[in-house]
Amino acid sequence: MSPTLPTHSREVRLAAVPDGLPEARHFALAESPLPALQEGEVLVRNRYFAVFPGLRTLIGGEVDGVPLPRLHAGDTLFGPAVGEVLAGALPPGTLVSHHAGWREYAVLPAGSCAPLDPALPEPVAQLSMGEAGYGALTRLAEVRPGDTVLVTGAAGGVGSLAGQVARLLGAGRVIGSTGSAAKADRLTAELGYDAVLLRDAAEPFGAQLARAAPDGIDVLVDTVGGEQLAAAVQAGRAGARFALVGALSGQFAADRAGGSSPVLLDSFRIVVNGISLRGYRGTEHPGVAAEWTARFGGWLRSGEITFPHAVLPGIGRAPGALRELIDGRQVGAVVVEL
Known part of the structure; x- marks a missing residue:
């Protein structure tokens, strides 16, 4: 029946x-x-x-x-x-x-x-949502062994996986940012981050980043934009590769309509350090989805990623x-x- x-x-x-x-x-x-x-x-x-x-x-x-x-x-x-x-x-x-x-x-x-x-x-x-972070790290930023990687919005759907993936791809130091001490503790205890910076802390974000990465950063996976992106430009080493996945600082701003995220960047620093900034669009990388699914599944089964x-x-x-x-x-x- x-x-x-x-x-x-x-x-x-x-x-x-x-x-x-x-x-x-x-x-x-x-x-x-x-x-x-x-x-x-x-x-x-x-x-x-x-x-x-x-x-x-x-x-x-x-x-x-x-x-x-x-x-x-x-x-x-x-x-x-x-x-x-x-x-x-x-x-x-x-x-x-x-x-x-x-x-x-x-x-x-x-x-x-x-x-x-x-x-x-x-x-x-x-x-x-890890596919976007994986694509950014493999297609735009191309993480190299020993790189220092910064992931903004590290507790989000992209960031909570991007830090783990960066480590699996060979990053030497992985730094994240988030909005609360409780989430920062979880990121370092469970999700492979070496240090986590706090948004809206008493210490300016740029100062926190300088302390966490005194020699600068090689790779940025940015989901936030705003002051965090501006600080990353100041910390970028020669040849740093920045992959922009989101812009939540503007998208989630109460005084905006969700489709803009203006920020003032130091273009001089970008030029003299040869920093590349590229937005990640999944439609431009059609092979990423299947590749991510295969690697993500393997990492989940082996326990290398959560x-x-x-x-x-x-x-x-x-x-x-x-x-x-x-x-x-x-x-x-x-x-x-x-």
């Missing part, structure tokens, strides 16, 4: 466009009927979905150059998800990844779903999940489990 398939799904919608940073009250849980399954489609029950920082930009509306659509009031949120096929063009029980997160069930074209790669030992690892992530149980936690990410309440990726 065939199981009864769901006819409705709960989903998270943008209830109102915020004037400033989004809060839980700007989102709403709603129930919608599922469309009839058509040929070539699948019905997926989501197990996990990731909360990604770019939602702030899509909600704020500054999406020029961003390869994702703006979110308007009434729209259902979306993002990376892992789910199980219940019916349709793929065998029931198949675990797949797709981009229709923020809902319990989704009807999707089978071609938009990718069966999970068996290289990863657990489904939730598919929602890691995947820090916070699991928020139930779709009821989802309306506040983005604000938890913005406020830096978690270490690693933020995932809602259904």
Whole structure:
């Protein structure tokens, strides 16, 4: 006897466009009927979905150059998800990844779903944000044995893995930055960082960096921008390679709309030290995804790397999940489990 398939799904919608940073009250849980399954489609029950920082930009509306659509009031949120096929063009029980997160069930074209790669030992690892950090370290910064590496936003989804990856690629010293002493302790105790600098500490960030890296830095993986990027320029050694992955200092600023992050940099220092600064765009490096998945899976299985992530149980936690990410309440990726 065939199981009864769901006819409705709960989903998270943008209830109102915020004037400033989004809060839980700007989102709403709603129930919608599922469309009839058509040929070539699948019905997926989501197990996990990731909360990604770019939602702030899509909600704020500054999406020029961003390869994702703006979110308007009434729209259902979306993002990376892992789910199980219940019916349709793929065998029931198949675990797949797709981009229709923020809902319990989704009807999707089978071609938009990718069966999970068996290289990863657990489904939730598919929602890691480590690919960007890995790509930055291997394609732009090209870490060399003995390099001193700085990772800003080291407790985030990218940074919590980038420091570990830098070490595995041969870095001699790995320095991070974060917003609290508790997270700094975890980064040094569990995630391979030699030193961690604190944002908004009494000691200026540049002074902290000079003390942690008295001979300067060779590589930067930057997810923050702002004063941390400016300080990194001052600390850059001759030939330093800077890979810019994000700009959260501007993206998460309450007085901005999520799509700008201005900063004053010392161009003289960049020139005389021959520092390279490049933004990392995953679309320009199509081979990184498969390479990262294979190496990440191997490192997870061998115990050489850990995947820090916070699991928020139930779709009821989802309306506040983005604000938890913005406020830096978690270490690693933020995932809602259904």
